[in-house]
Amino acid sequence: MGYGTRERIEAEQELFEWLQDTAGLPGGRAHGIANSLSNRTQLTIKRKALLNVLKAPDKGVQAPELFEVMLDRKIIALERGDLRHPGPNDIFTIHPPRLDGAQDGARQQGGAHQTPRLSAFRPASQFIGIRMHRLANAPLQTERNIDRLRMLDSWFARTETHLPIAATLNQRAYEIFNDEKALSEHLDGSFGRLLKRIGVDNDALHIIDLDRQRLEAFIPHGSAAPILVVENGDTYESLKYVLGEAGRDRVLGQQLGGIVYGAGGAVCTPGLLDETLAGVNYRKDHVLYWGDIDRSGVAETSRAREVCNVSIRLAKPFYRKMAQLQKERLHRGFDIEMAPRQSFPEHLDEISREVPLFARWMFLQTIREGKRIPQEIIPLEVLLE
Numbered sequence: 001m002g003y004g005t006r007e008r009i010e011a012e013q014e015l016f017e018w019l020q021d022t023a024g025l026p027g028g029r030a031h032g033i034a035n036s037l038s039n040r041t042q043l044t045i046k047r048k049a050l051l052n053v054l055k056a057p058d059k060g061v062q063a064p065e066l067f068e069v070m071l072d073r074k075i076i077a078l079e080r081g082d083l084r085h086p087g088p089n090d091i092f093t094i095h096p097p098r099l100d101g102a103q104d105g106a107r108q109q110g111g112a113h114q115t116p117r118l119s120a121f122r123p124a125s126q127f128i129g130i131r132m133h134r135l136a137n138a139p140l141q142t143e144r145n146i147d148r149l150r151m152l153d154s155w156f157a158r159t160e161t162h163l164p165i166a167a168t169l170n171q172r173a174y175e176i177f178n179d180e181k182a183l184s185e186h187l188d189g190s191f192g193r194l195l196k197r198i199g200v201d202n203d204a205l206h207i208i209d210l211d212r213q214r215l216e217a218f219i220p221h222g223s224a225a226p227i228l229v230v231e232n233g234d235t236y237e238s239l240k241y242v243l244g245e246a247g248r249d250r251v252l253g254q255q256l257g258g259i260v261y262g263a264g265g266a267v268c269t270p271g272l273l274d275e276t277l278a279g280v281n282y283r284k285d286h287v288l289y290w291g292d293i294d295r296s297g298v299a300e301t302s303r304a305r306e307v308c309n310v311s312i313r314l315a316k317p318f319y320r321k322m323a324q325l326q327k328e329r330l331h332r333g334f335d336i337e338m339a340p341r342q343s344f345p346e347h348l349d350e351i352s353r354e355v356p357l358f359a360r361w362m363f364l365q366t367i368r369e370g371k372r373i374p375q376e377i378i379p380l381e382v383l384l385e
Helices: 005-022 027-038 047-054 063-072 099-113 116-120 132-136 139-144 146-159 169-177 189-197 233-243 263-268 272-279 295-307 316-331 348-352 357-368
Strands: 044-046 076-080 091-094 216-218 227-230 258-261 286-290 311-314
Touching: 005 027, 005 139, 005 189, 027 047, 044 047, 047 063, 047 091, 063 076, 116 139, 132 139, 132 189, 139 146, 139 189, 146 169, 169 233, 216 233, 216 272, 227 233, 233 258, 258 272, 263 272, 263 295, 295 311, 295 348, 316 357, 348 357
Parallel strands: 227 258, 227 286, 286 311
Antiparallel strands: 044 091, 076 091, 216 258
């Protein structure tokens, strides 16, 4: 029977997820097979054509082996022909898996398809422990993400005895995975689907939503004291709590009247920061600036200085603390993360001279090597000290 555009899209997505998460194919190959099998007037295909679609471009799972797995899991079914006497013109129907169907098929396979690392995994947290049956239903998907799963399990184990302070998505990702982008769904669809499979959501991770689209100022202690411009929304939320609910007027020894969220580069829009400061009757001729230690952060500082009337100075105590915490992380075996490809910034030497001596060498090396120390390295509890 035929099917329309919506059904084709759904079939392709279901096939893609099964091929990648359960059959263990690389994303590119899984997408190619799913697209070829779903983009048909009918969900039927001859044996010869099917084996051609399943053909491996490299040393991955070979077509006959994948064919048998799909037949065994009832992703394909013989409609015309004889399995005992296979022929090239045998016709098979294609049955895109639904989640429940895929789980049922995995249950029927039992532990025979458990991978060695999954079999050896012993969760330390109750949260992951009571969900092991869901992981067993997708052994290859779990195997692919086992290292991050272990890190997540360790975090859950710690927070079961000490309730975590709420954090934004990037802050929590950096805390758990040493990578502030690790929980961004578009970076790894397989890991994102694994999290959904075991019920890991914002509530489970104590994540607060963050949706900023423009400059925003929070001035709880008056505009006579210095205002700090922060690059990232995650940090803005933390400092908003420190200066507001916690009632602090000093952070890391620096007196602050308030903060402005730089909106990830919006501070470089001509006139925008000056207008924001005028709106809160800011009285000083300079603001403090705190951003990530990376090429983009230096470039944004330089650009903001070019387009703003107010003078912009680096917030030295914050960069000093970032370097201190990163040194501690290096001693524990955590490397400085690589940043996305960015052009080398102008005025690096000029800006680096404003960084405290304690942090200057790490500041320069991080940027020269194309790496990044994000603001999220300073957690809320340190800002509250």
